[in-house]
Amino acid sequence: MNKILMSGNNVIGEAAIRAGCRFYxxxxxxxxxxxxxxxxEHMRNAEGGVFIQSESEVAAINxxxxxxxxxxxxxxxxxxxxxxxxxxxxxxxxxQELPGIIVNIMRGGxxxxxxxxxxxxxxxxxxxxGHGDYRTIVFAPGSCQELADLTMxxxxxxxxxxxPAMILADGMMGQMMEPVIFKKPKPRQYPExxxxxxxxxxxxxxxxxxxxxxxxxxxxxxxxxxxYEVISENETRCEEHRIDDAKLVIVAYGTAARIAKGAIKRLxxxxxxxxxxxxxxxxxxxxxxxxxxxxxxxxFLVFEMSTGQMLEDVRLALQGYADIEFHGRPGGxxxxxxxxxNVIARVYEQKD
Amino acid sequence: xxxxVFKHPESLKENIFHYCPGCGHSIVHRLVAEVIDEMGIxxxxxxxxxxxxxxxxxxxxxxxxxxALHGRGPAMATAIKRCLPDRLVxxxxxxxxxxxxxxxxxxxxxxxxENISVIFINNAVYGMTGGQMxxxxxxxxxxxxxxAGRKQAVDGYPVKVSEIFxxxxxxxxxxxxxxxxxxxxxxxxxxxxxxxxxxMAGLGFSLVEVLSLCPTNWKLSSVDSCKYIxxxxxxxxxxxxxxxxxxxxxxxxxxxx
Ligand SMILES: Cc1ncc(C[n+]2csc(CCOP(=O)(O)OP(=O)(O)O)c2C)c(N)n1
Ligand code: SF4
Numbered sequence: 001m002n003k004i005l006m007s008g009n010n011v012i013g014e015a016a017i018r019a020g021c022r023f024y025x026x027x028x029x030x031x032x033x034x035x036x037x038x039x040x041e042h043m044r045n046a047e048g049g050v051f052i053q054s055e056s057e058v059a060a061i062n063x064x065x066x067x068x069x070x071x072x073x074x075x076x077x078x079x080x081x082x083x084x085x086x087x088x089x090x091x092x093x094x095x096q097e098l099p100g101i102i103v104n105i106m107r108g109g110x111x112x113x114x115x116x117x118x119x120x121x122x123x124x125x126x127x128x129x130g131h132g133d134y135r136t137i138v139f140a141p142g143s144c145q146e147l148a149d150l151t152m153x154x155x156x157x158x159x160x161x162x163x164p165a166m167i168l169a170d171g172m173m174g175q176m177m178e179p180v181i182f183k184k185p186k187p188r189q190y191p192e193x194x195x196x197x198x199x200x201x202x203x204x205x206x207x208x209x210x211x212x213x214x215x216x217x218x219x220x221x222x223x224x225x226x227x228y229e230v231i232s233e234n235e236t237r238c239e240e241h242r243i244d245d246a247k248l249v250i251v252a253y254g255t256a257a258r259i260a261k262g263a264i265k266r267l268x269x270x271x272x273x274x275x276x277x278x279x280x281x282x283x284x285x286x287x288x289x290x291x292x293x294x295x296x297x298x299x300f301l302v303f304e305m306s307t308g309q310m311l312e313d314v315r316l317a318l319q320g321y322a323d324i325e326f327h328g329r330p331g332g333x334x335x336x337x338x339x340x341x342n343v344i345a346r347v348y349e350q351k352d
Numbered sequence: 353x354x355x356x357v358f359k360h361p362e363s364l365k366e367n368i369f370h371y372c373p374g375c376g377h378s379i380v381h382r383l384v385a386e387v388i389d390e391m392g393i394x395x396x397x398x399x400x401x402x403x404x405x406x407x408x409x410x411x412x413x414x415x416x417x418x419x420a421l422h423g424r425g426p427a428m429a430t431a432i433k434r435c436l437p438d439r440l441v442x443x444x445x446x447x448x449x450x451x452x453x454x455x456x457x458x459x460x461x462x463x464x465x466e467n468i469s470v471i472f473i474n475n476a477v478y479g480m481t482g483g484q485m486x487x488x489x490x491x492x493x494x495x496x497x498x499x500a501g502r503k504q505a506v507d508g509y510p511v512k513v514s515e516i517f518x519x520x521x522x523x524x525x526x527x528x529x530x531x532x533x534x535x536x537x538x539x540x541x542x543x544x545x546x547x548x549x550x551x552m553a554g555l556g557f558s559l560v561e562v563l564s565l566c567p568t569n570w571k572l573s574s575v576d577s578c579k580y581i582x583x584x585x586x587x588x589x590x591x592x593x594x595x596x597x598x599x600x601x602x603x604x605x606x607x608x609x
Contacts, residue, residue: 066431206410
């Protein structure tokens with residue numbers, strides 16, 4: 001298979017179309033516009049492909065919900081403010097058990113913030129963001145290759161569990177170019193019985209979200225909760241990098257993890273025993289792996305391009321069994337590997 | 353041999369309506385179901401009920417249905433129709449749903465000329481949430497959030513959906529009816545049929561606005577509610593055909609790439 005050099009935003013679009021995505025709706029917002037434009041250009045050539053530039057992010061999420069109900073693989077994408085607008089729709093897709101992919105190419109926040117890479121939407125992505133007892137599967141790719149692979153996997157998991165899944169990347173990942181190989185997508189497995197395509201001569205179906213009877217509603221909530229438990233058990237992913245002899249482990253995801261890898265390379269050349277723990281799924285968070293790691297490592301340093309959000313999940317995972325330091329750069333600030341290496345070295349020397 | 357002149361529509365389930373006695377939703381549900389029966393399209397129809405008093409419409413219509421979030425019916429319907437162009441897709445919306453929170457989705461679905469039909473129930477109040485002011489509440493009309501009557505200075509004017517939507521180039525057929533009299537009911541049914549035929553012929557966006565009774569929140573009897581529609585509402589929202597391009601060639605969904 002050939003390697004193709006593509007920017008992150010385009011990789012997501014190409015992977016989606018290859019995975020059989022045939023409905024995309026989106027509203028322009030930087031730094032993800034290339035993805036919307038890619039879908040506009042390439043959905044035309046995909047058989048049965050529909051592209052709609054929607055009137056808003058609210059419309060976009062409700063459009064993909066409709067298309068998902070019709071039995072089509074669907075995706076929408078946006079960034080910070082637009083993702084906030086989609087939250088009611090994401091909650092509703094979780095409630096109505098509709099599969100679909102939401103891409104958030106994060107930018108600096110809160111509010112309009114700026115258009116620089118950031119990781120301030122971790123809470124929003126992993127804690128639900130919308131209302132009610134629900135969860136969203138959240139992938140945090142760390143390279144263009146992972147953008148390709150995880151986008152395809154996200155479609156499969158969304159179908160498998162009939163739930164929305166999110167690709168959480170940032171402006172840096174969206175813009176950077178790397179060679180990628182697109183894997184062969186798996187054939188779609190999504191039973192016809194979940195699709196709403198007209199009753200034909202059979203029984204009519206309905207998909208609802210409002211459950212007025214508390215008995216029904218509680219049962220539905222527990223059913224969803226059991227599903228999320230199964231997802232937590234089976235779909236957690238992480239990468240462990242140079243942790244075998246590590247005395248200090250950096251915990252970082254996405255762009256922050258890339259920067260951390262660069263920093264670790266430098267520090268290793270100075271004989272500092274530093275490793276990286278990189279969650280690939282942010283929900284479900286790989287907490288058991290991290291806890292196991294604390295049996296041999298006592299010191300962790302969480303690095304995020306935020307004021308400290310994943311930090312809470314790391315604390316929950318480590319439950320006080322290890323020391324946790326934090327370094328954060330919010331609001332669109334992106335440190336170089338050299339800068340981060342200095343921070344890590346200071347922490348390492350204190351602990352050593 | 354007896355001839356059947358009146359029966360329960362096949363596209364309507366046997367469930368008993370939860371609507372208040374005299375409510376216009378019940379009438380319009382029946383009309384929509386009758387049209388679906390008569391057109392023989394039950395098996396290809398997909399309905400999108402709103403958040404509003406009609407939220408449980410899937411308990412009544414025996415066609416495939418998916419409940420939309422408040423105001424987003426036309427966005428959902430747009431997507432379903434684009435994915436399944438040979439189905440009949442309609443959204444069913446109240447005035448808060450269409451003209452307040454969902455005005456953008458409705459406006460743009462119409463403007464894109466989506467080949468869908470919107471059944472729009474204008475009862476001049478928010479029924480489901482207990483009678484608050486709607487965008488269509490008339491000046492001086494009392495509601496729970498306009499206890500002294502709607503005042504133009506603070507609440508603005510009633511939104512005239514048919515007038516506005518008929519201005520959009522994407523809209524093919526727009527008619528306003530009233531279910532306050534037998535003649536009005538018949539007209540409404542004809543309009544719904546026309547809207548669905550417009551869609552099945554691939555002619556583009558259709559909207560039927562129905563001036564509809566909400567005796568509960570108007571605090572009027574059913575009979576007085578009908579009078580209120582005829583004597584008050586109809587003056588602000590005159591029934592009639594606001595746009596009909598169904599006879600014009602060139603208005604086809606085929607133009608879609
Ligand atoms: C985002 C959101 N805001 C508010 C509501 C509450 N809500 C449900 S129905 C409704 C208004 C319904 O009025 P209308 O659309 O006129 O329909 P009717 O009930 O009169 O038929 C409101 C405000 C909601 N479900 N979702
Ligand atoms: S509140 Fe009004 S609109 Fe709602 S069911 Fe009762 S009469 Fe009908």
